[in-house]
Amino acid sequence: EGQLVESGGGLVQPGGSLKLSCAASGFMFSGSGIHWVRQASGKGLEWVGRIRSKGKNYATGYAESVKGRFTVSRDDSENTAYLQMDSLKTEDSAVYYCTRYDDTATISGLDYWGRGTLVTVSS
Amino acid sequence: DIQLTQSPSSLSASVGDRVTVTCRATQGLSNYFAWYQQKPGKVPKLLIYAASTLQSGVPSRFSGTGSGTDFTLTISSLQPEDVATYYCQQYNSVPLTFGGGTKVEIK
Numbered sequence A: 001e002g003q004l005v006e007s008g009g010g011l012v013q014p015g016g017s018l019k020l021s022c023a024a025s026g027f028m029f030s031g032s033g034i035h036w037v038r039q040a041s042g043k044g045l046e047w048v049g050r051i052r053s054k055g056k057n058y059a060t061g062y063a064e065s066v067k068g069r070f071t072v073s074r075d076d077s078e079n080t081a082y083l084q085m086d087s088l089k090t091e092d093s094a095v096y097y098c099t100r101y102d103d104t105a106t107i108s109g110l111d112y113w114g115r116g117t118l119v120t121v122s123s
Numbered sequence B: 001d002i003q004l005t006q007s008p009s010s011l012s013a014s015v016g017d018r019v020t021v022t023c024r025a026t027q028g029l030s031n032y033f034a035w036y037q038q039k040p041g042k043v044p045k046l047l048i049y050a051a052s053t054l055q056s057g058v059p060s061r062f063s064g065t066g067s068g069t070d071f072t073l074t075i076s077s078l079q080p081e082d083v084a085t086y087y088c089q090q091y092n093s094v095p096l097t098f099g100g101g102t103k104v105e106i107k
Helices: none
Strands: A003-007 A010-012 A018-025 A032-039 A046-051 A060-062 A070-075 A080-085 A094-102 A110-113 A117-121 B004-007 B010-013 B019-029 B033-038 B045-049 B062-075 B084-090 B102-106
Touching: A003 A094, A003 A110, A018 A032, A018 A094, A018 A117, A032 A070, A046 A070, A046 A080, A046 A094, A060 A070, A080 A094, A110 B045, B004 B084, B010 B019, B019 B084, B019 B102, B033 B062, B045 B062, B062 B084
Parallel strands: A010 A117, B010 B102
Antiparallel strands: A003 A018, A018 A080, A032 A046, A032 A094, A046 A060, A070 A080, A094 A110, A094 A117, B004 B019, B019 B062, B033 B045, B033 B084, B084 B102
């Protein structure tokens, strides 16, 4: 059974930076796309961004709300993905989940989810 | 960007009832469409992908139909453990988007 574990959340001031990590185990990380999804307190799910697998040329994509401020990356040798968050705003406060998409499947869904890490942007 | 509108935003039904949640997209989609369940205080869980394919381990009372711009999640016989918020999602194009959610409660 696949597992994802996020870390790196915390309290940061507006304008600051934070880097989240997502450690994977139990599945073929190198063949998986990794997505970041966030959820503000009491709100719905918001897709943040993703990085695809090597087989899909490590293609990245972002929500308009974070484009130019957030960067997704990965280290297949460490089975870890990252979300670099810069120029943080109060509205970025949320629980951040990493989740995976099987890039080797004909079609799939976001099947494994981490427990999330809380990011609070406040002065 | 493709917007997804779910309806209703909440519903209350009795155990054993048939429950239907709909999701409408602003553009036609291929079948890159999924439904997720999020129970209170828990992590989202994939229920259905490719619009109608049941994820492994998900009870058969859940089903998904639809194509183009209109998609439906059906719970054939609502159970107490189905109390949750349900989200639709399109992954036809970036940015991926989720619907606003439908909160399902027991009457």
